[in-house]
Amino acid sequence: xxxxxxxxxxxxxxxxxxxxxxEVKQGEVVTLIGANGAGKTTILKTLSKVLKPTNGSVxxxxxxxxxVQPHNMIxxxxxxxxxxxxxxxxxxxLENLEMGAFIRKESKSELEQDMxxxxxxxxxLKERRKQIAGTLSGGEQQMLAIGRALxxxxxxLLMDEPSMGLAPILVDQIFNIxxxxxxxxxxxxxxxxxxxxxxxxxxRAYVLETGKIVAEGDAKELLNxxxxxxxxxxG
Ligand code: ATP
Numbered sequence: 531x532x533x534x535x536x537x538x539x540x541x542x543x544x545x546x547x548x549x550x551x552x553e554v555k556q557g558e559v560v561t562l563i564g565a566n567g568a569g570k571t572t573i574l575k576t577l578s579k580v581l582k583p584t585n586g587s588v589x590x591x592x593x594x595x596x597x598v599q600p601h602n603m604i605x606x607x608x609x610x611x612x613x614x615x616x617x618x619x620x621x622x623x624l625e626n627l628e629m630g631a632f633i634r635k636e637s638k639s640e641l642e643q644d645m646x647x648x649x650x651x652x653x654x655l656k657e658r659r660k661q662i663a664g665t666l667s668g669g670e671q672q673m674l675a676i677g678r679a680l681x682x683x684x685x686x687l688l689m690d691e692p693s694m695g696l697a698p699i700l701v702d703q704i705f706n707i708x709x710x711x712x713x714x715x716x717x718x719x720x721x722x723x724x725x726x727x728x729x730x731x732x733x734r735a736y737v738l739e740t741g742k743i744v745a746e747g748d749a750k751e752l753l754n755x756x757x758x759x760x761x762x763x764x765g
Pocket of ligand 1: 541567
């Protein structure tokens with residue numbers, strides 16, 4: 531589904547991503563874990579074409595995305611639920627969801643059906659559909675960011691720290707929702723600081739340290755590795 535080959539990404543002189551390669555196969559949940567500043571967000575931004583790698587290539591379903599415009603990534607089947615709940619704060623919940631489907635040319639009835647599907651997954655958003663998004667709680671905004679990404683019916687969903695800042699009960703809910711979305715057929719690349727939870731739901735994982743991949747493998751095996759436990763799972 532997604533193949534990343536030897537990419538380097540710089541912010542000016544800062545070498546944030548150093549010769550990184552990884553892949554996400556169709557149907558998988560793959561997680562990128564690592565401490566603050568390891569480069570997780572930078573990788574997702576590179577995949578969704580907000581940032582350009584200086585070297586290397588990214589292939590989506592076999593196609594090199596080098597010359598694809600950022601807004602066309604949705605048409606290729608990739609959606610990004612960004613960090614920090616970057617929803618459109620001044621718009622209503624409904625308007626935010628409509629923006630998620632904006633690029634797709636589809637009929638009104640299809641749009642309504644997609645919206646209904648999102649509401650089935652997130653009943654809370656339905657209750658609050660006329661509310662200005664910036665006034666939602668943190669958890670609701672996070673759900674809206676995910677719901678908005680789902681409106682484009684992605685084949686692969688990039689998720690940046692979906693559990694960040696949420697109360698424990700909401701963290702549980704969000705991870706259940708991620709598993710459900712995957713079971714319904716969407717491939718997921720999940721970036722998380724909550725490595726423990728991410729590894730529990732992922733098939734495979736890559737561990738990042740200062741812009742490099744330092745470990746990779748089956749998620750459950752990584753969960754039981756002493757070095758990983760010590761460094762990322764709180765002992
Ligand atoms: P976090 O979870 O804190 O977001 P991260 O693993 O996602 O961490 P990145 O945000 O990708 O890490 O940052 C990787 C490195 O690039 C860090 O050293 C960071 O300071 C640097 N960096 C990120 N954004 C910029 C920027 N706009 N300009 C300069 N350096 C940046």
